[in-house]
Amino acid sequence: MSASSTNESPIVNTPISGEMVEVYDDLDACSGAQWMPTSQMGFYLKFVLIVCCVSGIVSFGIYLLLQWLAR
Structure with missing residues (x-):
């Protein structure tokens, strides 16, 4: 499972999945160091x-x- 894949992520099942997936992808991209x-x-x-x-x-x-x- 890669860090950028959104299909296996449990956040997809939430109502605000579109916004949260973008946020988590940004966090994965910079390792959460510069949030x-x-x-x-x-x-x-x-x-x-x-x-x-x-x-x-x-x-x-x-x-x-x-x-x-x-x-």
Whole structure:
């Protein structure tokens, strides 16, 4: 059974077989190493970086506010 054959694959029996077979063929073609495009990965990393920075700034602001109120 070759990796690209879709006849023996159990996913063919599901209702969304056409879409899933294409996805699994793409995964087989690149061995699942690059399941996300580099541009989308970069966008995801930027999103995570922004969320971390914002949460750090907000928590630091709350810390300063509590220190100021505790005086």
